[in-house]
Amino acid sequence: MKKLINDPKNVxxxxxxxxxxxxxxxxxxxLDPIFIVRRDAPVSGKVGIxxxxxxxxxxxxxxxxxxxMLDAAVPGAVFTSPTPDPILAATKAVDGGAGVLHIVKNYTGDVLNFETAADLAAAEDIEVRAVIINDDVAVKDSLYTAGRRGVAGTVLVEKIAGAAAERGDDLAGVAEIAERVNAQVRTMGVALTPCVVPHAGEPSFTLADDEIEIGIGIHGEPGRERIKLEPADAIVDRLLGAVVEDVPFVSGDKVLLLVNGMGGTPQIELYIVYRRAAEVLAEKGIEVTRSLVGNFTTSLEMQGVSVSVLKLDDELTALWDAPVHTAALRWGR
Structure with missing residues (x-):
């Protein structure tokens, strides 16, 4: 294992x-408890996310x-859910009197720990709603979930819900927007290589040099099938076929297309993937009106990609376009 780290326990x-x-x-x-909060939190009268x-x-x-976008983020250990205490502390830190929305990826540990934190917050008279993200179409159940996994579509939920909170929507309204995005976004990914979790010191799974895993999870969970390496266009066709048929997306739809790198995939390959995905959608009469390409939901240094498609309407488009100023996403300011 070669990593730019010190003690794996302190990563x-x-x-x-x-x-x-x-x-x-x-x-x-x-750092104790560990969470990241926007500098001006809490924002009085605004729903915290x-x-x-x-x-x-x-x-x-x-x-x-x-x-x-988000008012706070709570990081757990690598590939491990945060515990309720820092989630509660973050919730209290962003409570501006209008309630707090938890956006939770559908992994058993995350769901249980965020639920516990919400119960503890309620005991302190903080109203909390939760939206569970399950955009992955690859498998229904996995090593860490009951039902579908939450993956890169989470970023789109966070951006659009964050814009709704910023414009002054109440807690029920922000939660409804988040639920609507989750209902209309689908994702599927592929891994070309495994990743190495620092405290494990060895690859999370094994792939032969000529193998890829279709439908991989963001923690290296198994996908739909393991196949021989194919040209990029053929891989994109597999991913996008599963995504488009799920909602389903149909001719006349306007969509946001997200091509997300898994951490070790160079930009040149991500744009090859985007090119083919846009072609396939156009052939189906589906219009890409918004796009995002880059590393947004990674799996350490895994080489791979996921493709997400979100069905847009005028309101969701306006919320996507609304100003955002974060370390990883920023426009309109």
Whole structure:
């Protein structure tokens, strides 16, 4: 294992400390308990939005803390859910009197720990709603979930819900927007290589040099099938075929297309994937009106990609376009 780390036990603490120092204009960092909060939190009268989960998926979630998106992010150990205490502390830190929305990826540990934190917050008279993200179409159940996994579509939920909160929607309204996005976004990914979790020191799974895993999870969970390496266009056709048929997406739809790198995939390959995905959607009469390409929901240094498609309407488009100012996403300011 070759990594730019010190003690594997301190990876998350040291990374969060570095993130806070690099982006002190945007965020404040607490290390005990550990969470990242927007610098001006709590914002009086605004719904607070908290997300989080295991580390190793950067820039999700800490990179999305700031005006127009998340109010706080709670990082757990690598690929491990945060415990209720820091989730509660983050919830209290962003409570501006209008309630708090938890955006939670559908992994058993995340769901249980965010539920516990919400119960504890309720005991302190903080109203909390939760939206569970389950955009992955690859498998119904996996090693860590009951039902579908929450993956890169989470970023789109966080951005659009964050814009709704920023414009002044109440807690029920922000939750409804988040639920609507979750209902209309689908994702599927592929892994070309495994990743190495720092405290494990060895690859999370094995792939032969000529093999890829279709439908991989962001923690290296098994997908739909393991196949021989194919040209990029053929791989994209597999991913997008599963995505488009699920909602389903149909001719005349306007969509946002997200091509997300898994951490070790160079930009040149991501744009090859985007090119084919846009072609396939156009052939089906589906119009890509918004797009996002880059590393947003990663799996450490895994080589691979996921493709997400979100069905847009005028309101969701306006909320996507609304100003955002975070370490990883920023426009309109």
């Amino acid at each position: 998350v603490t040291e990374a969060v400390s570095g993130f806070g120092a690099a982006h002190a204009d945007l965020v404040t960092v607490s 908290v997300s989080g989960g295991g580390s190793g998926h950067e820039p999700m979630h800490g990179g999305f803390v700031g005006p127009g």
